[in-house]
Amino acid sequence: MAIEVRIFDTTLRDGEQSPGCSMNLQEKLEVARQLERLRVDVIEAGFPIASPGDLAAVKAVSENIHDCIVASLARALPKDIDHAWEGVKAADQPRIHTFIATSDIHMQYKLRKSPEQVLEQAVEMVKYAKKYCADVEFSAEDATRSKPEFLYRIFQAVIKAGATVINVPDTVGYTTPWEIYELISGIKNNVVDIDKVELAVHCHDDLGLAVANTLAAYRAGATQLECTINGIGERAGNAALEELVMSLATRQDYYDATCRVDTTQIYRSSKLVSSLTGSQVQANKSIVGANAFAHESGIHQHGILANQKTYEIMTPASIGLAENKMVLGKHSGRHAFEDRLSSLGYHLSKERLDEAFNHFKVLADKKKLVVDGDIEALVQQKAVDIPATYRVERFVINSGNTITSTAAVTLSNGDSREEVATGDGPIDAAFMAIDKVVGIEFELDDFALHSVTEGKDAQGEVIVKIAKDGQLYTGRGLSTDVIEASVKAYVNAINKMIDELKQAKEGQSDV
Numbered sequence: 001m002a003i004e005v006r007i008f009d010t011t012l013r014d015g016e017q018s019p020g021c022s023m024n025l026q027e028k029l030e031v032a033r034q035l036e037r038l039r040v041d042v043i044e045a046g047f048p049i050a051s052p053g054d055l056a057a058v059k060a061v062s063e064n065i066h067d068c069i070v071a072s073l074a075r076a077l078p079k080d081i082d083h084a085w086e087g088v089k090a091a092d093q094p095r096i097h098t099f100i101a102t103s104d105i106h107m108q109y110k111l112r113k114s115p116e117q118v119l120e121q122a123v124e125m126v127k128y129a130k131k132y133c134a135d136v137e138f139s140a141e142d143a144t145r146s147k148p149e150f151l152y153r154i155f156q157a158v159i160k161a162g163a164t165v166i167n168v169p170d171t172v173g174y175t176t177p178w179e180i181y182e183l184i185s186g187i188k189n190n191v192v193d194i195d196k197v198e199l200a201v202h203c204h205d206d207l208g209l210a211v212a213n214t215l216a217a218y219r220a221g222a223t224q225l226e227c228t229i230n231g232i233g234e235r236a237g238n239a240a241l242e243e244l245v246m247s248l249a250t251r252q253d254y255y256d257a258t259c260r261v262d263t264t265q266i267y268r269s270s271k272l273v274s275s276l277t278g279s280q281v282q283a284n285k286s287i288v289g290a291n292a293f294a295h296e297s298g299i300h301q302h303g304i305l306a307n308q309k310t311y312e313i314m315t316p317a318s319i320g321l322a323e324n325k326m327v328l329g330k331h332s333g334r335h336a337f338e339d340r341l342s343s344l345g346y347h348l349s350k351e352r353l354d355e356a357f358n359h360f361k362v363l364a365d366k367k368k369l370v371v372d373g374d375i376e377a378l379v380q381q382k383a384v385d386i387p388a389t390y391r392v393e394r395f396v397i398n399s400g401n402t403i404t405s406t407a408a409v410t411l412s413n414g415d416s417r418e419e420v421a422t423g424d425g426p427i428d429a430a431f432m433a434i435d436k437v438v439g440i441e442f443e444l445d446d447f448a449l450h451s452v453t454e455g456k457d458a459q460g461e462v463i464v465k466i467a468k469d470g471q472l473y474t475g476r477g478l479s480t481d482v483i484e485a486s487v488k489a490y491v492n493a494i495n496k497m498i499d500e501l502k503q504a505k506e507g508q509s510d511v
Contacts, residue, residue: 002257003223003255003257004223004258005224005225005257005259006041006223006224006225006259007224007241007244007261008040008041008042008202009038009040009042009044009227009228009229009241010227010228010233011031011035011228011229011241011273012028012031012032012043012044012045012046013044013045013046013047014044014202014228014234015228015229015230015233015238016028016046016277018232018233018234018237018279020278020446020465021277022277022471022472022473022474023276024386024499024500025053025056025057025060025503026386027276028045028057028060028061029057030272031276032045033064033065034265034268035068035269036065036066037269038262038269039067039260039261039262039265040241041068041069041260042070042071042224043061043065043069043071044072044097045058045061045062045071045087046061046087047072047074048073048074048080048083048084048086049074049083049084053500058072058087061091062087062088062091062094063091065091066092069091069093069094069095069135070088070094070095071088071094071095071096072084072094072096072097073097073098073099074096074099075098075099075100076098076100077125078125081096081098081125084096084098085129085133089132093135094133095135096132096135097136097137097165097167098129098136098137098138098139099138099139099141099169100118100121100125100139100141101118101140101141102115102118102141102142102151102154103141103145103146104145106142115150118154119154122138122158123161126138126161126163127162130161135165136162136163137164137166138163138165139167139168139169139202140154140167141171142169142172143167143169143170143183144168144169144170144175144179144180145171145174148183151183151187152186152187152190155187156191156192159192159193159194159196159197164197165197165199166187166198167200167226168187168200168202168217169201169202169203169204170201170202170203171202171204173205173207174207175213176213177215177216178216180201180213184199184217184222185221187199188220188221198223199221199222199223200222200223200225200226201217201218201225201226202238202239203217203226204233204234204235204236205231205237205238206235206236210237210238210240211239211243211247213239214226214227214239218255219255226238226239227244228241229241229269229270230242230270230273231243240286240287241261241266241269242266242287242288243286245259245261246287246314246319249263249318250314263320266287266288267288267319267321268320268346270288271288271376271380275380275476278446278463278465280448280463288319320344328364328370328371329364329369329370330361330364330365332364334357337357337360337375338353340372341356341375341379344376346379348379356378363459363480366480367480371453373452373453374453374459377452386492387499389413389495389498389499390411390412390413390437390438390494391411391413392409392410392412393410393412394410395409395410395433395483395484395487397426397429397483399426405426405428405429406420406421406429407421407426407429407430407433408420408433409487411434419434419436421433421435421436426483427447427483427486430486430487430490431486431490434487434490440494440498442466442467442468442494442497443467444465445466445467446463446464446465447463447464447486448462449462459478459479459480459485460479460480460481461476461478462477462478463476463489464477464486464489464492464493466490466493466497468497468501471497471500473493473494473500474493474496475489475490475491475492475493475494475496476488476489476492477489477492
């Protein structure tokens with residue numbers, strides 16, 4: 001009989017802690033809804049004590065997600081646990097996830113506590129969390145560098161205190177598949193009542209072994225696998241959900257595991273997270289990379305044409321990637337457009353469908369053929385509605401290799417305002433002009449441009465990241481004109497910044 005595995009997704013918590021991957025509340029809610037469509041078992045929505053924004057996001061996810069457990073992270077401290085419960089108390093299936101470090105190096109230098117003090121605190125805080133919530137997860141931070149005998153003691157004690165999930169994190173990505181197999185086996189054999197709770201693992205990818213370690217832990221008896229979309233997370237990231245799930249699905253003969261994840265939602269989930277965070281997936285990334293199902297070698301192409309299984313161990317369709325490359329043009333109708341969206345896994349409201357179709361028609365006038373990548377980019381561009389404090393009315397660029405680049409940009413904020421600026425190239429000049437209109441000090445942290453599809457008429461997607469007071473704001477722009485895409489992305493980032501600053505100010509005034 002196949003073993004049932006739970007998938008615990010921490011994209012919104014650990015994943016969002018990845019440098020440059022921050023999301024605002026609406027973006028987090030969009031990702032949470034997609035995770036619900038993906039049918040993960042647990043969504044870790046955030047770390048409420050970290051900031052008012054994190055608390056608000058956890059609340060929003062708890063109020064809107066109904067088919068997944070919603071978890072809220074807390075240190076083993078009363079105030080943290082109070083905030084965690086405040087975040088998830090509206091959830092249909094709430095969970096408080098509390099943690100404390102158990103390795104000698106963490107206890108000595110970070111906590112400055114003895115093992116006995118750490119054990120006592122862990123037990124007290126699990127009991128404290130249990131007063132709020134029936135479902136309490138306990139994590140032993142840096143477990144893979146902790147003494148196994150101490151882990152056995154603390155796990156046994158917190159289970160007795162009421163913990164329902166025991167998590168073994170490889171916090172710094174230190175362990176190997178053989179070591180974690182032995183560690184999990186030791187826990188299974190030495191902790192009383194361990195079979196009465198869920199045993200989880202949470203692996204980081206510092207040595208590139210997060211997925212391998214997680215699968216080895218599963219083989220030893222772990223049944224909750226913690227991971228993120230695209231493997232994003234602190235430092236080198238976390239175990240990638242898509243790799244874990246497709247490993248279990250593709251090698252069912254070996255792992256004998258089942259999970260409730262809808263694998264046909266994997267590709268869309270990956271694209272959404274990549275789009276909202278601005279963290280692009282490398283082409284050779286397994287499962288969801290652009291080259292994952294591409295075949296250039298003549299030998300490989302011949303084999304694929306004869307029998308797809310010769311060089312593909314899973315089908316593109318199994319992750320929600322359309323196998324056919326249907327193209328649409330300016331003569332295509334709304335029905336064909338809607339049908340193509342549906343086959344790509346998008347089911348839009350009438351209002352969003354109308355808007356997407358109008359954008360498609362505009363694009364079709366510029367491009368002879370509109371392919372899947374173009375359509376996905378159009379939909380994802382409007383995945384989250386951000387209040388548009390500023391709208392781009394028009395811009396005029398003068399540039400060349402013998403003149404100084406000049407840009408005249410007109411933005412609307414109720415009233416129209418035009419500014420002119422020079423710069424080191426047309427995009428720099430346009431950004432300078434926008435800065436004059438907006439009049440807010442911030443820094444351009446990152447600028448990235450890539451082609452959505454192939455060909456000279458391909459759409460350019462620009463990701464811009466701006467920084468103010470240590471906070472990053474990501475903007476995205478899409479156009480066949482890369483300067484227009486850049487202007488859109490810059491203004492989009494500015495609108496996000498203004499909206500979040502406004503929300504933060506309103507939150508302070510409410511206190």
